[in-house]
Amino acid sequence: MKEGPDISQVATLIGDPARANMLTALMAGKALTAGELAGEAGITLPTASGHLRKLETGGLILARKQGRHKYFTLAGPEIAHLLEVLMGFASARGHLRTRTGPRDGALRGARVCYNHLAGEAGVQMFDAMMAREYLGLAAQGLTVTDSGRRFVTDLGIDLDGLQAKRRPLCRECLDWSERRSHLAGSLGRGLFELMLRENWLEKTPGTRIVTFRPSGLKRFTDLFGPPPPL
Structure with a gap:
């Protein structure tokens, strides 16, 4: 070109x-x-x-x-989004650099994608928020509904503060392992930071894997439906 x-x-x-x-x-x-x-x-x-x-x-x-x-x-997050899309493309075509093993299942279950939750858990959260109409589609793309504003505010997230940032509030990110969307943007980051801050989950050192604590898993299930398999 x-x-x-x-x-x-x-x-x-x-x-x-x-x-x-x-x-x-x-x-x-x-x-x-x-x-x-x-x-x-x-x-x-x-x-x-x-x-x-x-x-x-x-x-x-x-x-x-x-x-x-x-x-x-x-x-920036746009670089993470680009890499996640490329990973999905490579995975779908069998371009894998290592054989799958025990960690592969954990990585697909729940992982960090730069600054937000990805994997089966991330997709489950996104699907639940769409089904409950906390998120909706508008002409400008993904948006937070009135009920969604109440939901995240009740969780203790400063939505007005997130909206004041220069980054998009919410954005779909194509999950490389699920090949479906998970939630990115300032809201995706805010929800992931909430889960870390309130000890729902913890990062596994040296990897992108995150693991739910029993109490956090229950909280996640209560809010977003079936959890990823352990």
Whole structure:
């Protein structure tokens, strides 16, 4: 294509296996150092530094210096959304880099997608909120209904504060394992942070997996219907 966006530049950046591994590691929403990302990619630190410069120049990641260390994060939720869609496309066509194992089921059950809940649990929450008409579709896309405003406010979420942010309040994100939508945007992040803050679930170190505590699982079930299998 001679005019319009040049997708080949972005595709080249993501297409390298080492860079793809580093980007996937950052999908957990945690800032990581170059050394940590080198370990994720299975490469040396000097090689990782070169890859990180390319990703930063390409606008896929951000670097933040804190003290003597430099930390890297995804450049924003739109990058996470792009990666999630690519993962779904690859998974649907059998392009899997490792054999499935015990962790695969847990990853599909509930995981973090940058800053919101994904997997079977995330899809279940989205479906429940649509069925109960807490969310609706309008000309501008996904929106929070009046009953939805009351619901999230009763949970203790500052909806007005979320709406004041520059990011979209709510947005559909195509789940790579379920190939259906889960909830992203400021509201998706707010609900996930609520679950962490109130100890519904906990993150599994070194992975994107999140695990529900028994009390949190009951709360999730009460609000959003059947939970993901344990």
